[in-house]
Amino acid sequence: MTISTDALTVGYHGTAIVQSVKLTVPHGKITALLGPNGCGKSTLLKAFANILKPMSGDVYWENQPLQELSAKHLSTQLALLPQTQPIPEGIKVKDLVAYGRSPHTGFWGNLSTTDLAIVQSMMVQTNVDELADKLVSELSGGQRQRVWLAMILAQETPYLLLDEPTTYMDINHQVELMHTLRALNNQGKTVVTVLHDINQAARYCDHLIVMKAGVLICQGTPSEVLTTEMLQAVFDLKAQVHKDPVSGTPMCIVED
């Protein structure tokens, strides 16, 4: 059970953004997608989720091209937290989280007691259960981000694709989120997440994938990937790499 791509080229309106990417997402791990703004991280995630169709090459889920799988089946395997989310009008937090059960409910979307229990426990897990009866439109950005996370967790998929899940969150909630991701990983979920903070990625993730201008540059464990050469080549950054005194993982410190 895994996502892989072969010679994947994908983009918008005939313009290729991600080019000839070949990779396999390591199963059972937390993988971070890194790269400068506009390098195609979101585009790659959307291709993983079958939102964008490949211009050439393929994305595979369990060695089957995504196009051959039904949307319904895929929605029980992969869940995506998009980078930006519209704000639905007049929807309560608990209703939004319940929308995550859609792949499992019937025609009218009725929730069984099991569904309701799952919705409740996901709200607890992301710490939004106290907001359950509030309108989504009345929340702060960080709160909304956690509500959406609860929504895709309610989908109960083995794979999670997260596009910048820490945006809008204060540092405390960012750390909490990384712990939540680890807890989910320990429950057996595979996580692929776009992160902005390289040190956060190195500290909390098992595997890093680095992209630049739509091309895959390198991938591996944080200590394999996080080098001064890589930072220079990809981010155009003069930085030193040191050992994090607390976790022992590599961290970069900008020189100038």
Add this chain to the structure above:
Amino acid sequence: MITPSRFFLFSTLLLVFLALTSLSFGAVSLSFLDVINGFFEDSEHYFTIHEYRLPRTLLAIVVGAMMALSGALVQGVIRNPLASPDVLGVSHGAGLAAVLYMTFLPDASTNWLPEVALVGGLLAAIVLWLLCGTSSSAIKLAITGVAMAALYGSAIDFVLLVKPLEVNNALLWLTGSLWGRGWPQLTSLLPWLLLIPLGLGLAKHLNLIDLGDDSAVCLGTKPNIIRLISLATAVGLTASCVAICGPIGFLGLIAPHLTRRLIGGRHQVLLPATLFVGALLLVIADLVARTINPPIELPAGLMTAIIGAPYFLWLLFSLR
């Protein structure tokens, strides 16, 4: 926001009350007892109640409900509070087609009016789509739609000027009136009621479309197909009503918007609830239009426009 059960209880009671009121008032006012007796053939009020006020009241309920659902479907997929069949020009497109049909084929059967109006409404929707594309801003869509509606309106005026057939009748029809509508019109609307369950059946998918297309896809729905079915259903609902009552302005805009404020945006509740709100609004509008200055009857469409136009402007200005 109020709870759905309270909403449905309250609106059912209100609807029954208003329907009875609507049966009592008009050119002559009848007592409650007269109204009840009027359902039976031996009553002196049988004609007034059974042949005249009852079908008209029922028609107001059905048309109001259909137009409101139509608006809710459009607002649901376009994610835009300004969108509604009349604002987008669909109603006037349907109206223009109907006028052309009546003018140039005076001998043709009026039974086909709903289908003709449907073609006009669909064409208007397609024209708007060609002009704006799928990802237009709320304002652009609304302004283009209003402009197209004005254009179709002028075309209607032009046709009526050059071919002044039964201008009076047509004019009355075009202002959106329930005057003189009875059992035949109500019967001809019946098959189109099937569009109501079809629209309600989209509830789950419309919820997901609210979350954005990317999320909707990941939750297992197909946004483009849902959008197509929704809009086609909405055009069908509007066109069949327009064929009978003319374009009753702003109902499809106000009713779903008001409903959303009352009971929230979950479509499993919003769609059924908007049927009630639409029915209530049109029954009230028709009642006021009939009783404000009897025996003169104003068109119900005039009433909805008096409330609707300021509401629309307020919405337009409150959009950031």
